[in-house]
Amino acid sequence: MKCIRVTVPRNLEKQAEQALKESDNVFVLFFGRETIEGQSWCPDCVVADPKVRAGIAKVENAILLEVPVDRKSDTASDTQVFRQDESIRLE
Numbered sequence: 001m002k003c004i005r006v007t008v009p010r011n012l013e014k015q016a017e018q019a020l021k022e023s024d025n026v027f028v029l030f031f032g033r034e035t036i037e038g039q040s041w042c043p044d045c046v047v048a049d050p051k052v053r054a055g056i057a058k059v060e061n062a063i064l065l066e067v068p069v070d071r072k073s074d075t076a077s078d079t080q081v082f083r084q085d086e087s088i089r090l091e
Contacts, residue, residue, distance in 0.1 A: 001053070001062045009081045012067060019063040026063045027056050030082065030090055033068035041071060 004019065006012050012028075019026045029052060032042025040046050056062050069090065070077035082090040 001057045001059070001064055003064045003066055006065055006067045009067070009078050012065070012082075015065060019065060023061045023063045025059050025061055026065065027059075028065045028067060029053075030067045030069055033070050033079070 002022075004015060006015055016026060016028065029049075031045040031049060032040040035041055040049070053064070056064050067079075067082070069079040069082060072083065072091075074080075082088045
C-alpha cells in the first residue's frame with residue numbers, strides 16, 4: 001500500500017486525481033491530527049486507524065491518502081475547508 005500525506009488541505013482534490021492516474025484503488029482517510037506527543041487527538045481515530053490500514057493493505061495496488069484534520073473548535077485551522085466543502089461535509 002502506498003501512503004500519501006495530504007499536507008495542504010486545498011490540494012486534496014489534485015492529489016486524489018493524481019493517485020487515480022496510478023490506481024483504481026484510492027482511499028481517503030480523514031483522521032485527527034497528531035499532537036506533539038505523536039498520537040491523534042481523536043480517541044476513535046486511534047482505535048480505528050490500524051484496522052482501516054490493515055483492511056486497505058489487503059487491496060492490490062492500493063493508495064491511501066492520509067488527511068489529518070484539526071479539532072472542529074480550531075476555527076483558524078486550514079483543515080476547516082473540509083467542514084465547509086459540500087462534497088466532503090466532515091463533521
